[in-house]
Amino acid sequence: FGKNVHYEKSVSSTQELAHRIASEGGEEGTIIVAEEQVAGKGRLGRQWYSPIGTGIWMSMILKPKIPPQQAPQLTLLTAVAVIRGIHAITGLNCDIKWPNDILLNGKKLVGILTEMQADLDQIQSVIIGIGINVNQISFPEEIKETATSLRIEKGKEINRASIIKSILENFEELYEIYLKEGFLPIKIMWEAHAITIGKRITARTMGGSFQGFAQGITDEGILLLEDDLGDTHKI
Template sequence: SDTRKKLLELFSEAKGDFISGQKISELLGCSRTAVWKHIEELRKEGFELEAVRRLGYRIISTPDKVTANEIRLGLKTTILGQVIHYEEEVASTQKIAHQLAQEGAKEGTLVVAELQTAGRGRMDRTWFSPKGTGIWMSLILRPPIPPQKAPQLTLLAAVSIAQAIQEVTGLVPDIKWPNDILIHGKKCVGILTELQADPDRVHSVIIGMGINVNHNQFPEDLREVATSLAIEKGEKIKRARLIQEVLTKMETLYRQYLQHGFLPIKLLWEGYAISIGNEITARMLHGTIRGVARGITDEGVLMLEDANGVIHYIHSADISL
């Protein structure tokens, strides 16, 4: 409502200082009882407010939301996130992004949800996406590249997210080729890149990003392999702030990519990569290869050297260390 909006503006102007109930009621033109009711409403929505006799009310923290407004407020990008579709609950943000891309959505369009009931991983796996704790989002890009180069964008997204996590939390993540971001050996980010393309040209790349942010714990089957930023950092993180940082980093890298190609991204990616130089196992649809990861090609393809010294070029696989 209008009163509510004014009340939030007052608190925002007060920058954490107290405002007396009397003053609020005058400025909003409503009774002290009505003021109190509005405060109660805000509390129910997750605002933390302190009330002290004679001093009045002050705001301690705003709720951790990922609505379009929260993301837009203070966002400094010019392409990514200029259009934001926010939903409380979806099956999968990927599905919606595909639909929007088909309908001609602008490059940089972002789909975000609080909860996914059917979050998707690669190869028909599921992605655990509970309400209000993570970042579940899909970004539409329209790079002028052939489809075989699209995996480079997974690596670009991984670097952007790693940089953003580092900037916001101070934690230094590792990247496991191609699409996992780990902290202390556990997965806290998954990336799913999907295409709408002709054989020679990409129409859109849909980058799905799942980031475990404020989870306190995970279900039994994920406990050993998954973690969240809050668990690793020991404190909660504002999700909207992290989304803004991801978009900012990604826009910078995406511009570099369009101008100079994959090489600058590759160098940054190698700085975060853990598997390179180590013995790993690559599980593919049609078998398993064990060997030493020698690096990635300029296209983003993994080079794996087996015991006979033969180099295998791996386009898609699950890697275990």
């Protein structure tokens, strides 16, 4: 990972560029990084605030030989790699909020967006987008209360390249374990950082929002949510 790096000053979204490069034969491990995104994408059709020169806006191309329905596991794997990478450089301990938010002191530091191109039973490519608030000192009104950056939490500027390098090293290590041993070891690491499990939560998905008690995740990386009647739902 990171042998092929496409570095751009300004893009609409590194996700879109990564999809294009992947479909034109871009190899697994190719990284797309930009200083700025003018149309950064978040989950559930939201925007992702990606101002110039302050954060890490990056997408990775994967071409794993796994069934398409297992692709969500890669989001959880990425969350673990990002947490480890950030910890190695800054000493900061982040938490995971299911499925893909990384929080620091209760505020959002990182967003992960996984998108897949697949035929019925075969993955063409998985594009994993990672957005990290690194050196912002302020945020727009709408996210002021809920977002934070490494600089705000650490009180000093952080080198973005060293964070990227550390995340890629950790990702590569975990991805190898995953392809060899399956999801279980990753699941155990993920659970060690997850604050969602064992709490009453609201899960927002494309299909609507569900409230309940988060019991845990399955080996497929699916959240088990118990509703007020005691029925368990897979989210």
